[in-house]
Amino acid sequence: MSTPTRGTAEATPSAAVVRVSFDGRPLEVAPGQSVGAALTAQSITAWRATRKGERPRGLFCGIGVCFDCLLTVDGAANQRACLVEVREGMEIEGSCPEVPSEEPGGRA
Amino acid sequence: MKPIVSTDVAVLGAGPAGLAAAVSAAETGAAVVLVDAGAQPGGQFWRHRPETVVPEPDGRGHHGWKSYLDLRARFDAARHQGLITYLPGLQVWMAQQNQPTQADDAGFTLRTTPTVAVAASGAGVGAQAIVARRLVLCPGGYDRQLPVPGWDLPGVMAAGGIQAFIKANGILPGKRFVIAGTGPFLLPVAANIAEAGGKVLAVLESSSPTAWLPHLRAAAGVPEKALEGAQYAAVFARHRIPYRTRSIVTEVLGSRILGMDRVSGVRTAKVDVEGSARPGTERIYEDVDVVGFGWGFTPQMELPLSFGIETRIDADGSLVGVVDERQESSVPGLYLAGEVTGVGGATLAVLEGTAAGTAAAGGAVVPEKTAARHRRFAEAMHGAHPVPAAWQDWLSPETTVCRCEEVTAGQIMEARESLGAHDARTLKSFIRAGMGWCQSRVCGFASACLGAGPGVSPTAESLSGIAKRPLAAPVGIGELAALDADDH
Structure with missing residues (x-):
């Protein structure tokens, strides 16, 4: 499927999808979304582990105050996923420890 | 050396209070710079989809959208006439009062840093220093x-x-x-x-x-x-x-x-x-x-506090700035509007911003009866929705209180009982509660309560002790190092 661009608009032509990568994995996300929203829409809800307890963290305050959602964007470390808008070709890296690929779910 | 923008009135924040302040100051005849951490006007209350993707938002899910459209039209018109310089995507990490040189009106300097390293439009401005004769702070608040x-x-x-x-x-x-x-x-x-x-x-x-x-x-x-x-x-x-x-x-x-x-x-x-x-x-x-x-809202107080303004505890237990009927703080030339003068919602914030912007530009401010009604309503709201007195009983010793530094309720109570850490600042230095990335914005109120003890409200000293943040936003070491070189 091709992604049409609107050549007549004076603003940035808004493509139907934006292609980014998260930890090397390609993702197609919606233009105009925050990195945090784009990941959440893909059911990725945590992308950072805390220093002491290695607890998973993702979005919390959603407005740039709590710094829980930090990740690396195009090589720039400690960016707030709730504030950075996705851009074509963006490389997003989390800092969660490797997760085993198959593990049965269960109540903690 | 950083670019420096000089102006009559600098306004911080492009939410309801800040937009109203900037527009009113410009319409009163002042040259205005509006600096905001967001990528587009609206603040948290009128946050909307990026205008690059949705150029004409319909305001669904919003309140007071007509009020926003009115302010936005006046804002765009003033920008078009060159009366307002708009600097989006910048966070102020330090605000200072200038040393008086010759006469009065030494004014203020704001030092800024980009909110995000990678702006989607790629068109964001770089870090700037803003020098203004009058300053209106409308930093808003966040969930408590x-x-x-x-x-x-x-x-x-x-x-x-x-x-x-x-x-x-x-x-x-x-x-x-x-x-x-x-x-x-x-x-x-x-x-x-x-x-x-x-x-x-x-x-x-x-x-x-x-x-x-x-x-x-x-x-x-x-x-x-x-x-x-x-x-x-x-x-x-x-x-x-x-x-x-x-x-x-x-x-x-x-x-x-x-x-x-x-x-x-x-x-x-x-x-x-x-x-x-x-x-x-x-x-x-x-x-x-x-x-x-x-649990209500916490006003963003670090910039007002950095000027040493007079403060008080509001009806909701939040630390807020004291202002007169023109929204001027105890520091001459420094005006506050919106949640930092008491959490009261967007309608009140617009009224306060209008007064602050008008006053900062040297105009006459007419006391608003509507504002008084909204203040009474906010007070009633706070009275009806208090933080429950017994909330500390909900915690177990293992409950994380400080999310950044992973400090538990048990550690805080231990520090209170055995080390005599009764205020949030002491807890911060003893056990790192509130010491992390968010600088106690998230846990500050809770750790101040825990330090005070069950059922006791934290004092203004405790709340202001941790809301003082020498750096109001994280900055690179290069920007700190450039301070000397930039000084003028």
């Missing part, structure tokens, strides 16, 4: 939080964070929600979720509708709020959202999905008037993927 077991699980969000997510992205952060805390703000959050297609399993309000009875006179003074309330009631009825009063979340439950812990449910209880859980009222909601908490 109380820790509860499990609140650090992914899927738990600030109620305002869910609201911002929906407004900015046009999608939902999950499918099945529980919203809990106290205050009227929980209603629009739940309503927006339901209108966007999400399932709200329950809204848990720790207070009770009868708490409003002593305040009915104040509420009647602001009829538009009653109308707003009726609109929410209709949305709640249409989507069958249960609104449970005198109810709290006692624990957020998690499960491990693909090796990663996240929210799966909540345990709730009914509480008495103090907020103590009543035995035998426990209930569990399952298959929850997002839990939203909001």
